[in-house]
Amino acid sequence: MQDKIKINCCSHKSVIELYSGEKLCKLHFSEYFENKVFRTIRQFGLIGKEENLGVALSGGKDSLTVLHILSKLSKENPNIKISAIAIDEGIHNYRDKTLEKAKEFCNNSGIKLNIFSYKEEFGLALDEMLKILDVKPCSICGVFRRYLLNKKAKELKLTKLATGHNLDDECQSIIMNQMKNNINASARLGPKVGLVQDDKFVQRIKPLYLCTEKEVTTYAFINGLLDNFNECPNVPQSFRAQVRDMLNNLENKFPGTKYSTINSFLQTLPLLKQQFRADAIRICARCSEPSANDVCNACAYLERLKNKAEIR
């Protein structure tokens, strides 16, 4: 999956040096990047001829990039409809800003944007939840976001939900799962998320799967999609941030580390999916959404929040 495609770049000023050593100008890098995304879509069969595609939009560079490229695809293929879903977790001084960027982009591009918030759906914003429960912010936030995205994607009758996960994000997830002995979570990774196709889930896809963070940032920058590097204030507390820094250090010292991690993972992924395929999907006894247990993680957190708030 390494960058072996040769592009003969013109003599304009280069904006990036690829892993292969090639230096590309703005125009040729955009062309290279978009071709890489379209090739990923074809290689992994991410998008069919007729789709009602949703893009999970945070307003950050990754999700804006994926929406920008898929909207181009949609313009060329009228049977591929596109809209965006944004989740407002309720993170003061962060999400409000990225949502502004998301709204501005969708307004300018004529893309319908659906926004759902934790406050409206669960009664509490993330900032409020974190004052009640002593948990890692990203653990609880991730559970509610995945829950809401899937539920709302079904209500909106979306056929697929594209996310902005890039190659660096995937490497981090692989290593994190390895370090936490959470291999069944790795079986759910890959460019097509999940173990089985089921009506209870809207298939999540990752068109930027083979694009590095550096490539996405460069593409976002030259196409005016950059988000001023807004970063969630909870990031430094996360295990992911530690793994990200470790991988970046390794990549600097041993170039190709990230590509190798993804390549070896893709070779084992079919076996992993096969091994965990039998894990039955159950229905949550409280909310009827899909769950690995009798009660889904979102309902379990809501119960804990309710109990703790009552005690206080």
Ligand code: SF4
């Ligand atoms: S960094 Fe963590 S807390 Fe912040 S939006 Fe992402 S998952 Fe939520």
Ligand SMILES: [Zn+2]
């Ligand atoms: Zn060029």
Ligand SMILES: [Zn+2]
């Ligand atoms: Zn539930």
